[in-house]
Amino acid sequence: MTDLRDTVREKLADRALQEALARSLGIVRDKREGALAELASFGDAVDAASRVRYQAVQRLRELLPQLESRLVGEGTHVLWARDAAEACRKVVDIARQRSVLRCVMSKSMVAEEIGLDAALKAAGTAVIQSDLGERVVQLAHQRPSHITAPCLHLSAAEVGRILHERSGIELSTDPEKLSRSVAKALRPVFFDAQMAVSGINMAVAETGHLVLVENEGNCRMGYTLAPVHVAVMGLEKVVASLQDAGTLLSVLARSAMGQRATCYVSLLPPRPFPGQERYLVIVDNGRTDAFGAGPMRDCLRCIRCGACLNACPVYERVGGHAYGWTYPGPIGIVLAPFLGPSEVRGEISNLCSLCGACTEACPVGIPLDRLIVLARGLSHPYRPADAVRKERRFLKWFGAAMGGRLRYRLSHLGHRLAGAWFPERTRQLEASLGWSGTRAAPRPAAELFRKRFRKRRELPSELGERDQGGRRDA
Amino acid sequence: MTREQKPRQRRSDDPREEILERLATAYKAADEATVGRTRIAYATEPGSDPEALLALARERFENQEVGYHILPGWDSLLDTLANHLYSRQARRVAVQSCELFDRLGLVQALAGRVPDLCVLGPGAGLDEIAAADVGITTCEAVIAQTGTLVLNGIERSTLGLSLLGGVHFCVAAVRQLVPDLEGWLSGRPAWFPDEACILVSGPSRTADIEKTVVIGVHGPWKVSLFLVKE
Numbered sequence: 001m002t003d004l005r006d007t008v009r010e011k012l013a014d015r016a017l018q019e020a021l022a023r024s025l026g027i028v029r030d031k032r033e034g035a036l037a038e039l040a041s042f043g044d045a046v047d048a049a050s051r052v053r054y055q056a057v058q059r060l061r062e063l064l065p066q067l068e069s070r071l072v073g074e075g076t077h078v079l080w081a082r083d084a085a086e087a088c089r090k091v092v093d094i095a096r097q098r099s100v101l102r103c104v105m106s107k108s109m110v111a112e113e114i115g116l117d118a119a120l121k122a123a124g125t126a127v128i129q130s131d132l133g134e135r136v137v138q139l140a141h142q143r144p145s146h147i148t149a150p151c152l153h154l155s156a157a158e159v160g161r162i163l164h165e166r167s168g169i170e171l172s173t174d175p176e177k178l179s180r181s182v183a184k185a186l187r188p189v190f191f192d193a194q195m196a197v198s199g200i201n202m203a204v205a206e207t208g209h210l211v212l213v214e215n216e217g218n219c220r221m222g223y224t225l226a227p228v229h230v231a232v233m234g235l236e237k238v239v240a241s242l243q244d245a246g247t248l249l250s251v252l253a254r255s256a257m258g259q260r261a262t263c264y265v266s267l268l269p270p271r272p273f274p275g276q277e278r279y280l281v282i283v284d285n286g287r288t289d290a291f292g293a294g295p296m297r298d299c300l301r302c303i304r305c306g307a308c309l310n311a312c313p314v315y316e317r318v319g320g321h322a323y324g325w326t327y328p329g330p331i332g333i334v335l336a337p338f339l340g341p342s343e344v345r346g347e348i349s350n351l352c353s354l355c356g357a358c359t360e361a362c363p364v365g366i367p368l369d370r371l372i373v374l375a376r377g378l379s380h381p382y383r384p385a386d387a388v389r390k391e392r393r394f395l396k397w398f399g400a401a402m403g404g405r406l407r408y409r410l411s412h413l414g415h416r417l418a419g420a421w422f423p424e425r426t427r428q429l430e431a432s433l434g435w436s437g438t439r440a441a442p443r444p445a446a447e448l449f450r451k452r453f454r455k456r457r458e459l460p461s462e463l464g465e466r467d468q469g470g471r472r473d474a
Numbered sequence: 475m476t477r478e479q480k481p482r483q484r485r486s487d488d489p490r491e492e493i494l495e496r497l498a499t500a501y502k503a504a505d506e507a508t509v510g511r512t513r514i515a516y517a518t519e520p521g522s523d524p525e526a527l528l529a530l531a532r533e534r535f536e537n538q539e540v541g542y543h544i545l546p547g548w549d550s551l552l553d554t555l556a557n558h559l560y561s562r563q564a565r566r567v568a569v570q571s572c573e574l575f576d577r578l579g580l581v582q583a584l585a586g587r588v589p590d591l592c593v594l595g596p597g598a599g600l601d602e603i604a605a606a607d608v609g610i611t612t613c614e615a616v617i618a619q620t621g622t623l624v625l626n627g628i629e630r631s632t633l634g635l636s637l638l639g640g641v642h643f644c645v646a647a648v649r650q651l652v653p654d655l656e657g658w659l660s661g662r663p664a665w666f667p668d669e670a671c672i673l674v675s676g677p678s679r680t681a682d683i684e685k686t687v688v689i690g691v692h693g694p695w696k697v698s699l700f701l702v703k704e
Contacts, residue, residue, distance in 0.1 A: 020684070027685040040515035048512040055509055061497040068490075080490040132691065133682035149682060156684050175683035183691045190692075191601070207667060217678040217693025220637050224630050225600060235493065242666075243511075246656035250514045257681070260534070261620035261655075264693070265673040273630045273670070284493045292500030 004322075004347040011318040017153055021319055024152045028310045031258025038260060049251045050365030052244040053301035056236075060291065060300075063205040063238045064282065070208030074270035077279045087283045088119035091197065091230055094279060095125045098228055100194040104186075106212075106219035107131035108199025109147060109304055110234045110283055113326045113339060116197065127197075128189050130218035132182050139166035145320030145328065147306035148256045153319045186218070196222030200233035201303070202248060203280070206241045208270030210280065213252060215263045223268070223276075230279045235287050236300040242267075248303055251363040256305035286338035296374055299334040301364045308358035308368055314351050323348055330358035334371040337378040346382035349375045412448060513656060516619055520653055527618045527651040528701075534621025538676035539689060541698035544648070548702055551645065552578065555700065556587035559608060562641065564591065568606040570627075570635050571596035574645070575612065600634050609635035609694075610643045614663065614671075616699070619654040623674040623699060626665060633670060642674070642694040648703045 011017060039045045056063060068078045081087035095103065103125050105111060117127045117138070129138040133150035137143065140162045144150030151159060156173045163169040169181045198219050202211040210231055212219050223229040239245050245267075253259040272278035291297055309315045309329030320328035324344040327335050336348045349372060358368040380388070401411040418426045486492040520526035528544075535542045545551055559567060569581050581595040594602055603609065611632075615624040623644050627633045636642045652658045655673070678693030689695055 024685045038517055040517050040519075044512070045514045048514050051509045051511055055511075058508075061494055061501055064497075065494065080488075080493055082489045082492060086489060130692070131682075132680045136682070149685075151682055152685075154683075156686075159683050175686035176688045178683055179680050179688040179691055186692070191604070209671075215678070216680050216691040217637055218691070220633070220672070221692050224634055224637060242662060243656060243660040246659040247511070247514060250654070250656060259675075260538075261622055261673065261675040263674065263676050263679055265675075267671040267673075269666075269668055269670055271668060274628070276630065282493075284489075284496075288493060288496035288500065291497055 004350060007322050007324075008318055008351075011322050016155055016158070017319050018317070020153055020155050021316055024149065025310055025316050028149075028258060032255065032307070032310070033258070035254040035258045035260055039254070045251050046363055046365050048247050049303075049363050050301065052239060052247050053303065053364045056239045056244065057291070057297060057300045059240065060235065060238065063240060064235060066205040067203050067208060067238050068282075070205070071270045071280060074208060075272055075278075076208070076270055077277070079279060079281045081281055081283045081285070083285050084114035084283075087114045087232065087281055087285065088116055090281055091116055091232070091279075092119055092123040092125075094228065094230060095120060095123060095195060098194065100125050100228070102126050102128070102189070102193050103195040103197055104128050104130045104190055104193040104218075104222045104226065105134075105197040106199070106214065106222050107134050107150070108197070108232055109326065110199055110232050110285075111197060112144065113234075114232070114283060114285060116232065120197075125195075128186070128193070130186055130190070130222060131214075132179055132216060132218075135182055135186070136162055139163065143321060143326070146309060147304050147327065147329075147331075149306070153321065183216075190218075190221040190225050193222070193226050195228040195230060196226035197230045197232065198222060200231050200237055200280070201252070202245050203233055203238045204240075204242055204245050204267075205238050209242065209245070210266075210268040211245050211249075212266040212268070213249070213262050213264075214266075215257070215259075217264060220264055220266060223266070227275065228277045228279075229272070230281065232281045232283060235282050235284055236302075248364075252303055252305050255307040255361070255363040286340075290335070290338040293338070293378075296334065296337070296371060296378075298366050299331070299338075299371055301366050302331050302335075303364055304331075305363060307361040307363060308366075311357040311361035312352075313355060313357065314353060318351065323351060330368045330372060331366075334366075334368060334375050337375050342382055346379050346384060347387075349379045514654075516654065518619075520618060522653070524648060524651065527653065528648060531616060531618040531621055531651055534618065535699065538621045539697075540621055540623075540676050541696065543698065543700050545700060545702045547704065548578065551700060551702055552580065552583045552587065555580075555610070555643065555645075556584055558643070558698070559584065559588050559591060562607065564588070564607040564641075566592045566594065566606040567608045567610060568594040568598050568603045568635055568639065570609075570611040570632060572612050575610075580610070598631060600631055600638065603631060603634045604638040606639045608641040608643055609637075609639040610645070611635050613644050613646045613650070614665075615658055616646050616651050616701070617653075617655050617658060617673075618651050620675055622655065623697075624658070625672045625674060626669045627672075628669050633672060636672065636674060637693050640690070640694055641696040641698070642677075643698050643700065644674075645700045645702070648701050 036042045071078050079090045081090055105127050120127050129135045136151040136159050145153040156175050160172045160178055164171040172178055200210050201213040253262045290300055308331050312329050315329045323332045325340050333349050336345050352372050354369050356369040402408050520530045581593050585593045613623045613625050625636055677689050677695050677697045678691045679689050680691045681687045
């Protein structure tokens with residue numbers, strides 16, 4: 001496995017990636033601001049949406065059987081899967097029983113998470129991704145780099161080259177020409193497919209509706225034309241009522257793409273269309289672990305809008321592939337301890353500067369920065385042994401320096417004197433510890449905090465409070 | 475080297491039982507607090523005033539590239555539709571089977587008004603609909619806040635009318651305008667449990683390549699709404 005530092009260095013040095021990320025994320029942020037300005041208050045909308053998601057997660061054990069009963073009663077088959085292997089096996093069984101040779105798959109994060117594409121292919125079913133971005137990364141044998149924009153890391157020239165080499169589409173750098181060419185090539189595939197696989201944005205327990213959100217129409221094409229429709233959902237995607245679904249739809253597109261609404265939202269009733277079979281596969285794959293993990297349960301509120309990725313300064317520099325698994329960005333860090341493969345659980349939480357931009361952007365109020373701190377705690381058993389040893393050594397030294405008033409004062413004094421007398425050597429030493437290699441470490445203050453604090457306590461109370469208040473606000 | 479992830483012990487042969495049991499076990503220690511729901515408010519709230527709703531909807535349509543035509547009455551609908559089909563040089567048009575279009579005699583009227591036009595009525599298959607230049611549907615409601623058309627249907631062929639052709643024409647009455655989705659879903663109509671509901675907020679689009687918006691991908695490249703004042 002590549003070391004995380006090497007991966008980050010490689011991504012930072014990739015000029016094409018840096019340009020692609022800066023261009024795309026800039027556009028998304030601008031559009032999002034415009035879309036959010038149409039709400040009376042983003043804070044109030046977050047409050048409304050987070051109440052809906054909070055309540056839905058708290059009531060999972062009640063809402064899931066309610067959803068199942070609505071669906072089964074009307075003829076939709078409901079299958080449950082504890083893990084990725086079980087979920088894939090169940091979908092492969094459906095394909096085998098119906099001798100499915102060709103299947104269209106619309107963009108689904110949970111299908112990506114469980115590796116459904118590869119499982120179907122291994123079982124002899126050809127899988128064609130029908131979302132434009134997903135199709136490009138499928139042809140490039142890559143992973144999506146963003147939750148809502150799978151080929152965000154690629155320039156039009158790279159997309160054109162991939163489509164030309166792997167799919168025979170005429171070489172071009174024009175996004176419009178490329179998009180239309182892919183759509184034209186996929187048109188007969190939809191009519192030919194024997195099965196359509198999709199994700200689910202929400203499932204409504206009260207009525208049994210499955211809610212699918214998209215812009216291109218590929219998902220609609222899939223479930224409209226194929227005789228078998230398999231929908232795969234993470235178990236947390238259930239909501240209590242249609243009104244709750246409406247609340248979430250009002251913030252989802254605005255947060256995700258800066259649109260007030262996506263072009264298409266399908267609310268499929270619990271009764272399948274005449275002449276069609278429908279399956280819903282409810283996947284756990286670590287979600288119940290997150291449910292039982294105290295405050296980490298909040299990560300199940302996520303609606304996969306990708307707003308936290310768009311706001312994250314680390315994602316903006318390293319892109320989605322640096323995170324090493326399906327879910328990149330801040331939400332990827334908090335989901336990794338439960339849903340992620342063991343090889344990413346160790347270091348992924350270090351891809352965060354704890355600036356809190358993700359928390360401010362989240363439309364369902366997930367305290368992502370707080371959860372990332374907790375995720376760092378959970379990452380310990382999966383971290384490389386030498387990194388853990390180094391950290392332990394440092395903490396032992398740090399603990400010794402901080403372990404008493406005298407030692408604390410002496411370490412401070414030592415640092416200040418070293419900084420004043422040997423500034424260059426001190427900087428070199430700090431850089432060798434790996435912390436200040438790419439940024440300047442702040443110089444020690446001329447006056448110790450403790451001394452300043454003591455002074456402030458001696459000020460007249462009114463002045464002292466004002467001073468302290470001013471500092472808090474700053 | 476990282477330490478290996480331990481495979482989870484299976485508690486039951488039935489995944490459903492095991493998943494629900496895991497949730498129930500974790501729930502015992504959980505916070506039982508319930509929170510009320512609040513409604514999302516918008517910067518522009520037109521209320522139920524038809525003129526304000528129409529003004530807001532028009533602004534949204536323009537912004538989302540939904541063509542709209544406001545007609546004074548049903549009498550003018552047939553001629554307007556025929557003119558649009560003629561100007562687009564449409565050769566095949568697929569029409570939804572519904573009470574309104576039956577009452578207006580839409581299939582016969584279009585066939586009579588546009589020369590060489592093949593009008594596919596009820597019973598057209600998905601392949602035939604896909605070969606049509608234009609699909610014509612009604613809708614259940616028009617959501618002003620998001621410029622969204624609410625379509626419904628039980629049959630896949632009905633839903634295909636707004637998806638498979640290059641152009642989608644939709645007919646609605648001004649009285650069908652409603653303020654927002656959340657409110658409309660809370661007072662859902664009687665057909666809702668059985669029929670699929672599709673919310674259409676403009677022509678099919680993508681911005682997957684360099685965030686450049688391309689209109690008309692898998693679905694129609696043009697959506698036009700004919701809003702009739704009664």
